[in-house]
Amino acid sequence: MANTAPSPLVTVFIALAHQAGREIMSHYREDVAVSYKADASPVTAADEAGEAIILKGLADAFPDIPVVSEEAASQGRIPEVAGRFILVDPLDGTKEFVNHNGEFTVNIALVENGDPVAGVVYAPAIERMVRGEAGQGAADARLGVDDDPETAQWRPLKTRGHPDGEMIVVASRSHRDTRTEAYLEALPDHRVVSAGSSLKFCLVAAGEADLYPRLGRTMEWDTAAGHAVLAAAGGTVVTEEDTPLTYGKSENDFANPHFIARGWT
Template sequence: MLNIEYSELLTELREVARDAGSEIMKIYESSIDVNYKHDGSPVTLADEAAEKVILSRLKKITPDIPIVSEENTNSHKLEASNQFFLIDPLDGTKEFLKKDGLGSFTVNIGLIENGIPTLGVVFAPALNRMFFASISTGAFEESASDTKEIKIRAVPNSGPVAVASVSHRDETTDEWLTINNVNKTISIGSSLKFCLVACGEADVYPRFGPTMEWDTAAGDAVLRSAGGKVLMPNSEPFNYGKQSYRNSAFIAHGNF
């Protein structure tokens, strides 16, 4: 396993994420051509353009670290190693296609080491919100005006706030929220849900619907580095490198 200088790598990967985001926004602001995968999920020219940027740059920056990327189906056949990248070039494709003005789609770059997300970059290009983190640096948000360290918050006296999926919320999630006395929910797409918990805009993100590891790795790294936890509903560890890179249900916690 290669030794990583996390701060230097984050600097490079933020630039990569911004360049991928620029390609996404060129297509977002024009007509959008959509194809569909075998499972019926959409893939756009923006997914493909962003992936091209990320893969080519990663192969130059860290040529010896394997890459598993959503749009590269051949990479899904790779056996998980002790150190590998998980890439989702455009997370929240359904939100991207809506053009609803919410901009809740992201570029996700996550590094997994020994089953744990140790570094992550999440960039929402339509919102110009950049979240980045590692186990050695902590977690940060970079905006047009400044860069600030982010931490999970204490649950407010008014009660906890949950974030939930816009496109994939289900009955099990609603039941969990009721049982745990969570009465306020923010609905947003993509890995921004992890980041809102990480920066103290929400307190918990329960997810029972299907996700893949590239959907969660980068946001998970940001949340863990901000003091949060991601666990299975039975409180067992939520790790990476699972069969077919498929996730089970999880609860992403702040101080909840």
């Protein structure tokens, strides 16, 4: 069960994710121009503005911890990382943001020795903040951009464990592919729900889903915060070879292998 109060480090993550979420929402109802990076992924002014808030706040609070962030990395600004570093995705689910369906998130995670040990996921459009920390459990709170994070009422989260009956599988809303479809077809009794961004990890962490397969390309900043939340809630994230998904795999390439996030160990 999660503590009623998050740790000092996670408290900073919460505050910065909330600040970035407020800035992102200021762009949300506008006709935002979309440009494309070298890997063909979309980026908007909201991504860049949210990242600037988070990077400044992390530099002030934790000047000795390297930070790898999506937009900075896309421009070649990647610090050397060792055993301890922070991963940031200032706007995960840019397609969801542009399509105005609300399923986008702000992600901040701490990685130690390859494992995501603390993470915060904030979905400002649906007013949901989720946090998780190794040894402290996971929790969520209803938190709008005009609310005060310091007065948030946290609800402990726990996975369902391996289901005895129908399995609820959450799959990507924007990145479903033939491999994923084949994987889903091979599962026993199950029902599929769709969601965007790292919210899929959070649904498994909250016991609202049981399994999240991702058999397409993702980057470490896409998954670390949600992975930390799920692990703290009692779940695991493994590769197709059933080995743990790890982080800091390469200083030059932060791509993940295909993985399965599940609500059991």
